[in-house]
Amino acid sequence: NAGVTQTPKFRVLKTGQSMTLLCAQDMNHEYMYWYRQDPGMGLRLIHYSVGEGTTAKGEVPDGYNVSRLKKQNFLLGLESAAPSQTSVYFCASTWETGGRTGELFFGEGSRLTVL
Amino acid sequence: AQSVAQPEDQVNVAEGNPLTVKCTYSVSGNPYLFWYVQYPNRGLQFLLKYITGDNLVKGSYGFEAEFNKSQTSFHLKKPSALVSDSALYFCAVRDVNRRGRQLTFGSGTQLTVLP
Numbered sequence: 001n002a003g004v005t006q007t008p009k010f011r012v013l014k015t016g017q018s019m020t021l022l023c024a025q026d027m028n029h030e031y032m033y034w035y036r037q038d039p040g041m042g043l044r045l046i047h048y049s050v051g052e053g054t055t056a057k058g059e060v061p062d063g064y065n066v067s068r069l070k071k072q073n074f075l076l077g078l079e080s081a082a083p084s085q086t087s088v089y090f091c092a093s094t095w096e097t098g099g100r101t102g103e104l105f106f107g108e109g110s111r112l113t114v115l
Numbered sequence: 116a117q118s119v120a121q122p123e124d125q126v127n128v129a130e131g132n133p134l135t136v137k138c139t140y141s142v143s144g145n146p147y148l149f150w151y152v153q154y155p156n157r158g159l160q161f162l163l164k165y166i167t168g169d170n171l172v173k174g175s176y177g178f179e180a181e182f183n184k185s186q187t188s189f190h191l192k193k194p195s196a197l198v199s200d201s202a203l204y205f206c207a208v209r210d211v212n213r214r215g216r217q218l219t220f221g222s223g224t225q226l227t228v229l230p
Contacts, residue, residue, distance in 0.1 A: 004158070031216050040124070042205060042222040043159075050216075058217060090158055094216060103149075104218060106158030 002026050006091050006107035013081045013114045021076040021110050023091030030096035032074040033058075033104070034066060036087040043090065049074055050096075081114045088112075117142045119208050121221035128196050129229050136191040136224045138206030148189040149207040149218065150180055159205060165189060176200070196228045 004025045013019055023032065030051050035043040045058030047066040055066045063085060065077045074093075078085060088111050092104040118141045128134045140146055147166055151159040163174025170182045180191045189206060203225050207218040 033217060035220075040222055042119075042121075043220040045217050045219075048217050059219075092159075103161045103164065104151075104159070106160070108158045109156075 004107040006110045023074045025093040029093035031094045033092045034076045035090045083114045086114045117219045119221035121224045125225045127227045134196045138189045140208040142210040145211040147209045151205045153203040201228045
């Protein structure tokens with residue numbers, strides 16, 4: 001039972017390069033999220049999706065794009081990486097309904113360094 | 116808007132002593148409240164939640180939390196701390212009526228249980 005899987009787990013980029021982080025969940029969840037974690041700032045929401053084909057902006061969306069072409073996958077893209085995007089990125093997912101209100105299931109994180 | 120404050124960056128407690136990790140919140144409507152724990156180099160794991168009903172909620176690993184509406188607090192507690200409880204703890208809130216079900220997290224509290 002894999003749960004939420006993020007790839008890659010580590011990546012080093014140069015300023016201006018692009019990359020995509022992949023999040024895959026096998027729990028048939030409707031809702032998926034991308035957060036970034038920075039020291040002393042907790043987790044901040046970048047983008048989220050309430051279902052296949054839908055995306056929405058979170059608290060810190062600038063410099064990122066997302067896509068949800070398949071229900072089980074949520075991709076986070078950086079078109080032109082900047083040092084300020086050095087962070088640990090977490091994907092999470094949850095149900096739409098069913099009494100299991102609010103619990104998020106997290107992946108193990110992707111550590112990105114932008115030089 | 117919804118927000119969470121964790122006033123203590125670090126909490127140290129001796130093994131066997133009771134522990135408390137503090138959290139206060141702000142939402143425009145009724146809150147759903149959560150505690151998550153993060154062990155080193157891992158994703159966040161759900162500990163417990165308050166949705167409605169009894170103000171004292173019990174969760175995993177012997178943890179509990181008390182919802183206090185008048186003080187807008189949701190402090191995490193455990194009667195007897197273990198060294199293995201040492202981790203980073205996050206409080207999170209969601210407004211009941213908020214579309215997208217996204218959580219807002221606090222900045223985290225590092226709990227260290229000393230042997």
